[in-house]
């Protein structure tokens with residue numbers, strides 16, 4: 001007998017025949033939260049996790065912030081139209097427009113910063129939500145030692161429950177949804193907190 | 209009790225340095241958890257626990273249904289599901305795939321399930337290189353050890369131990385600064401990631417309605433493992449399943465807080481198969497290995513079934529007075545602490561680990577912190593009864609069995625416990641009669657003149 005049949009048979013034998021009951025209800029609660037409060041909460045929570053934060057009043061302001069944050073390093077930017085609209089992809093030393101996996105990998109492995117937008121952000125945990133697509137690759141927020149994310153204020157949700165309410169099945173949209181909450185960290189040696197162990201140790205969250 | 213179990217325990221108890229590391233390490237995790245689930249930060253904590261328990265109960269009771277749904281959805285996204293009865297079937301699958309794809313180097317992100325089946329050893333035996341990439345796992349792999357704790361694998365080691373092993377295995381002399389040690393591991397492992405042919409992960413959750421695998425981590429090594437190589441294999445026990453993506457609202461809020469006190473860990477990856485058309489990066493192939501390895505044996509007994517609800521947060525280890533003294537390596541298998549004490553005998557068979565259900569004081573702390581509300585002390589008692597009633601055991605142990613039941617009852621009834629406190633001043637009497645054997649495994653501390661309860665009362 002195949003392993004599949006064997007295992008399913010063993011499960012059924014163990015459980016005994018039982019009609020399928022409905023699953024317990026979904027438990028999601030969205031609290032009311034004004035736009036300004038969402039921005040403040042997102043930046044506050046990200047800041048507590050040692051991300052650098054900035055509330056930009058304009059695209060030009062965000063552009064200047066990114067240039068400062070790059071601090072002479074090279075960067076690779078995602079293909080998110082929002083970055084282009086803000087003029088961020090036009091900054092010096094920023095590579096963008098890459099759609100080939102191998103090329104992107106090589107560029108990301110050598111770049112000092114990865115610049116992305118975010119599909120959503122979660123106010124109550126300081127989280128960036130990245131859906132993999134032609135506009136946002138997975139590696140840009142992962143391989144370079146610094147990650148700079150530029151988020152339009154309208155994409156800030158209250159929290160995980162709101163995300164799962166508007167996106168009940170993320171798998172319908174993408175093969176990879178990643179929630180990023182602060183810089184990469186480890187406490188594996190004597191529970192001493194060290195940032196940047198594998199992912200970016202430096203994260204910037206910029207809200208426009 | 210078997211001597212190996214005893215020896216490891218006395219070694220651990222006699223090692224001052226280790227005792228300190230254990231006590232401090234688990235103590236910090238206990239504090240972090242307590243802070244994170246406190247009423248003022250998470251008022252809905254108890255509601256979340258009850259709901260998580262109800263969801264797990266429902267899923268396990270309809271496990272066949274959800275497994276088939278999961279399989280169909282993985283396939284719908286172009287992935288393959290590999291069903292494996294045991295460890296050998298998993299390694300056969302990986303070896304065969306590696307051969308067909310001419311793969312040599314495998315990167316792995318922390319997974320207790322692959323530890324459970326000794327996957328690394330099996331792969332290395334056939335000439336493949338399998339590298340652990342979680343910092344703690346990497347260190348213990350260099351040392352040729354098993355994880356000490358299900359969440360913090362290198363809990364028992366100091367920076368000096370790390371310096372020694374880096375010197376021995378990487379040829380880096382005398383580096384004792386933790387930040388620098390971490391960066392050394394980063395650069396060694398980064399090269400492995402970029403060269404790897406296959407990435408193997410576990411799964412914190414399997415999502416039936418999405419055909420997805422959810423990975424929860426802080427370092428980014430699971431993301432790299434599932435992004436850099438062209439092939440991603442996720443190995444998961446069949447019990448890791450939950451019905452809907454939306455149920456993550458309950459489980460993610462509990463897991464990070466219970467494990468390390470984090471509302472969300474740094475990275476939560478929700479992965480449903482290989483990269484799709486239009487996506488720039490991600491693996492080309494995705495395989496989900498569904499492992500039984502003894503799990504279906506637990507289903508028959510409705511009382512013990514709940515052992516399969518575990519989400520491996522480690523909270524019960526940290527709070528357990530026994531784990532905090534005897535440590536993770538004193539347990540006979542990779543699952544240690546209270547959860548290890550209940551699943552090991554059930555997975556491996558009670559005849560292999562008759563001592564394990566007794567490695568607990570039944571104080572009930574584990575059940576109190578468990579985010580999915582597994583009644584660990586109750587399962588332990590059931591298992592103890594099983595050992596005593598097992599083949600070859602005379603019924604003459606009834607006195608001991610009675611003793612444990614009485615003990616458990618006392619722990620749950622504070623008034624009776626208080627009364628007992630006065631009588632316990634008669635502890636030396638425990639050394640007579642049939643209780644002598646029991647006492648030989650236990651050191652009772654000397655009794656103070658007044659009990660804590662009396663002192664507290666006088667204070668107030």
Ligand code: SF4
Nearest residue numbers: 518519521522524578
């Ligand atoms: S038994 Fe409960 S507390 Fe222990 S590791 Fe599992 S989920 Fe966590």
